[in-house]
Structures are given as C-alpha cells and as structure tokens.
Amino acid sequence: MRPLALGLAFIVLVFGLAACLNPKGVDAGQEFLNLAPEVQYVGNETCGTCHEELYASYATHGMAQSFYPLAEDNAVEDFSGVVVRHAASGFEYVAKREGGRFVQEERRVEPDGSVSHQLTRTMDYVVGSGSAARTYLSEENGRLYELPLTWYTRDDSGGASGVWALSPGYDQNNARFSRAIPDRCMACHNGTSEYVPYTDGKYASLASGIGCEQCHGPGELHVEARTAEEEAPDSMDVTIVNPKWLSTDLRLDVCQQCHLSGEVSVIREGQTATSYRPGMPLAAHRAIFSLTNTDPNEVSVISHSDRMKESACFQESVSMDCVTCHNPHEGFQDKGPEYFNSTCQTCHAPDALQGQMASGELKEQHAPEANCFSCHMPKVTAKDAPHASFTDHKIRVVRDDAISGVASGAESELVPYYERDEGDEALRGIAYIVFARQSGGSPAFRRGLAMLESALDEPTGAGEAQFLLGFARLQTGDARGAIQPLRAAIELQANPERLNTLAQALEVSGGSASEAEKLYRQALDIQPAASDIRTNLGRLLEAQGRIPDGIAQYRAAIQEEPWQVEAHTLLGGALAKAGDVQGAAQALREAIKLEPRQADALTNLAVLLAQQGQTGEAAALFRRAVQADPRNANAQANLALYLLNENDAQGALQSARTALQINPQQQTAQQVLGILQQNGIR
Known part of the structure; x- marks a missing residue:
C-alpha cells in the first residue's frame, strides 16, 4: 500500500485546561464587551471613517504594509535573472518578469547543460513590509503557498543593495512550491482573513495588512455604539479595547500575540488560531514551550518581547512596555536615531549620565546626541532569518564575555513558558510531537508518544491529546493501538482530521473497509474542500476494485487542489487500470512536472x-x-x-x-x- 496522505494541519489544540488560571497579577480584561466571540470584525476602512488622522498615520507603519498584492508600482526587487541554487536538492531558482506578471521559476540543470525540469509559479502576494525582507506567496484556487525565494532588503555585508536568497527554512528543507500557509501563520502576518476550516491553507477572503482590530479587538460593537450615540464616553469605552486601560501584563500580551516566540506554540482546547482577542490573557489562548541548552543570547525574529523582559530597564520600571518606545500608530523606518534616543533620555538624562562616566571617551560616547541603542540594543542576525539583522531588545551593557551554562552534548528539554503548564506531562507530550513534526526529529516524536502513553493511562476528556496519541501510534506502526484513542477523540469532537486518521488506522490494521469509507465520507461532508481526504477515499475505493469511483474522487481532489501530486499520481495508476493509457500518461506526466x-x-x-x-x-x-x-x-x-x-x-x-x-x-x-x-x- 502506498503511504497514506494524512492531510493534517498541525495547529494543535490542547486538552482540558480546567480553570482559566491567569498568571500572577494579570486581570482578565473582561470589562471590554468586544471580547465576546459573537462580536464581528469590521475592517480598517470602517475605522478610518471616524479616525482619519490615525488611519492615515498607521498606513505608514510596517504592520499596515505586512501583506499586499505584488504589482509594478510596489516592486523594488532586482528581476534581472539572478540564479539561486539549492545544492542539496539540485534545484535552482530565479525571480523574473514574465508576460506582464512576476514569477519564480524552478529548474534542474543536468551536467551536460540540459534543463530536465522547469516549473513556474506566480508571485501573487508579498509578506513583509520590506524593512528586512519580502517573502512571496502564490495563490491557486484560494490556497496560498510560500515561494522558495525571498528578497532580503540588505545584503550580507550590510549594504542596502538587497539580495535574492532562499526563504527562511528552505536551506535545511526545500519545500519548493508546496509550503502551504495555515491560519496560524496568517493570524500574525496579515489582518483578519476568512480561513476555510480543515483545509491546508485555503482562504475565502484575504485582508491587506495587519489592521486596527489586531490590537483593539473586533469593532462591530464600537461602531454600533458610536453610530447610535455620537459622543464617546469621557473615561474607558467598554465597546472597544484601548490597551492603555489594560494591566501591564495584558498590554504586553497584545504585542506578544505575535512577538513572543518559543520552539513550540500550542493552541489550547476551545481556542482557534485566530480566537485570541486583545484584553484576554495570552496564556488562556496558547501554551508556549522553549528548548533548554540553547544559547541564551540567541535571538529569534519574534523574540522581542521576551528579550525586553530580561532588561533591567523593564524589570526596574513600573510601566515599561512595547509602546514606551514604539508608537503603534506611526511608522518609524524613516526617522533618525533621536526618535528612540529621546525615549531613553526620559529616564537616563544626559547630564546625569555624564556625571557617571569616568573617562573622557565614555563621556563622549554618552553625549546628548549619542545613539543609545546602537550600543545597548545592537543589531544581530536572527537564527531563523538569514541575510537579515534585527534589533536585540535586551537593553544592556553588551560585553564580550563568553556565555556559560550551555551544556555541550546534553539533551535539550522542552520547558513551558507559563507556570500554569508546569507538571502537565500530557501537554508536554503534545509539544514534543509538534516539535518532532516541525524538526523531523524521531527521538522527540518517541518521547512525546511515551509521555502521552503515560499521561493518558486513565480515561480522560482530553480530546486533542487522545487524537495525537492515536496519530503518534499510527505513525510509529501501531495501527491497531491507534484505533481506541482515535475513537475516544472522535466521541468528543468528530472533526475531519480525526475522522481521516481513524479511517487510515482501520485500513492499515486490516479493519473494516466499509467503516473507513464511511469515516472518509463523514469528513468530506464536514469539509468538501479537504482534498487530501478525498484522495484517501479515492485510493480506498480503487483498492476495492471500484476503479471508476476512485477516478472520480481523484479528479475531484485535483479540481479542488490542482497542485496535489499524490492525486495526479494515483489518477494515472487508476486510469491505466481502466485502460485509458493516454489519460494515464498525461496524469503521470503532470505529477512528475509538479514533483520530478x-x-x-x-x-x-x-x-x-x-x-x-x-x-x-x-x-x-x-x-x-x-x-x-x-x-x-x-x-x-x-x-x-x-x-x-x-x-x-x-x-x-x-x-x-x-x-x-x-x-x-x-x-x-x-x-x-x-x-x-x-x-x-x-
């Protein structure tokens, strides 16, 4: 039997978090009425009808420019034909103009100079404001796929000329044109978009940039209230979140929804990738895990908040947060050093600093016009973004002393960021399985499975933990053992991923084919656009000798997701069995074109x-x-x-x-x- 396409989006939910335990000192922010899940988002343009100046000012901010269609009037890249090669796979890539559009071309050049493979994808959307990089997405039938080349605004020497290079992560694992963009990615890189549930990166509609409501919450209630009663209240307006009324912890959470990183982020049961709303504790929305035995000074693109919290400036301040230095309603890329230095000087007065400096050289370095952050917040290369540098938000006196405490050869552990998650072995088991899927690490996968086995000895209402236990058993060859926890998970929530995985476990273990078919069809009733599941159904029908039915399912899967290699491959085999040699060859050639x-x-x-x-x-x-x-x-x-x-x-x-x-x-x-x-x- 060919390998089964799971079609699972690893936006993982966490089981039974019994009480909504907030971190110490964090208020729930429930006085804001727009935290209610039924309140709808209205979009930036609606906000701009009343807040004209803020709307215009925010348009200059990088967040407002985080996602947009690529067009001639905003193209800044070099499209002269620079070739970037991925040595491990043998593919090479070039970004170019072609027939009035922008494309990325993939090709394989043989030793004799002949081109054995060539495939192009349109560069439909830009992700990133361009202050550090611009990454590109291609759209096909509402599905978004990341492209292999990213335009890094500065070259490796720090110059402003820009350079084409492989997108983050592609050096290690070249996903080519198949890296789908799930809702968890879109939740931070764009405004509120309409995601098609249980699909791999399909959207019914897309926003254009991070919007007002990302920080203020949905605006429907506020618009209704202000339309009915023009005058805003003198104090706090409970119809919309203004972060200034939140506690420091909750204010930080508004930024940390996208600027707090760990190795693994796990969405909690009852939440979705997009259900966080400003004013709620981030810890109630997700669990975050970090690895031990890593360089404490290693910086991630999205670790700004955590680095800031390590600063004495933050720890010794009553109210310091992100907006102490960053105006979220105004761009700062074209402003000089004084824009940030003036904030430093509100606490560190130049005259007082001069008095603390022993030497003339130090006094000169701390003159009123000195650039504070160039020394105390240096630019560093982020571990997850090559060819780009980012400001390290740990404010400190930078020393050249060697870092100690990173034990060489010691096995890394995943540790929870929030105290509420300490001692929860089932949750940590889930985190290990997610980490293994991200990193391709078999030891982490086995460790996560062992933790789930131990934690779920007794019956539990932990739906996602039961699902991942079954999934992990199936992946490690224990299809029979996978069936019981998968059934338990489906009893709690019969979603397409769980139904699909149970059907596969039944097939692999030699269980009931009719039950497997029923499960596949039940999953497709919930989400007809789940093309991987449709391919699995087609394969099952073909294995039963129902060749025409299998062919129909493969064709439907391809119509929904034209770039799905497995469906084209299986269609070719089924058409060959049906005697359609020409159709079979055509389908197989298409599969090879997509994946040589x-x-x-x-x-x-x-x-x-x-x-x-x-x-x-x-x-x-x-x-x-x-x-x-x-x-x-x-x-x-x-x-x-x-x-x-x-x-x-x-x-x-x-x-x-x-x-x-x-x-x-x-x-x-x-x-x-x-x-x-x-x-x-x-």
Missing part, C-alpha cells in the same frame, strides 16, 4: 511506456525513479523487471535484491529473482 522526484509516478509512467514499446524513455524513467527514491521497493522491482527483459541479468539481479532488502514480500522482485535462479544466475 516522485518515484511512483516515474516508475508507473516508465511501465506504460515500456508496454507501448517506448523503451528509450522508459529506461531513463526507471533509473530516475530509483535515483529519486532508492528505498522505493516498487521502483527497484520494476527496474529489475525492465533490465531482465533487456537481457541485463546482472543489473536485474542487483535491483531485485535491493527491492527485497527493502521489502522481502515484494512479489515482482521475487519473480525476477526466481527466473534468474532458474537460469543459474545467483
């Missing part, structure tokens, strides 16, 4: 061509398949059979043995080996 390393598509197309007598192209495809995936037993076996038919006995023997090492039950390889042995070739 798709071993199943390569070997299936090779089989079709060999059967049609096109042995030259077939031979090349058979070899490409095993090069693309040397551990694919089917590809090795098909190559062995082809070589046998071409009278290459030794080549056939080697490929057959390789296939059987991978899968001792591979029947084609067994047959090839048997024929060779009958002819005395061993």
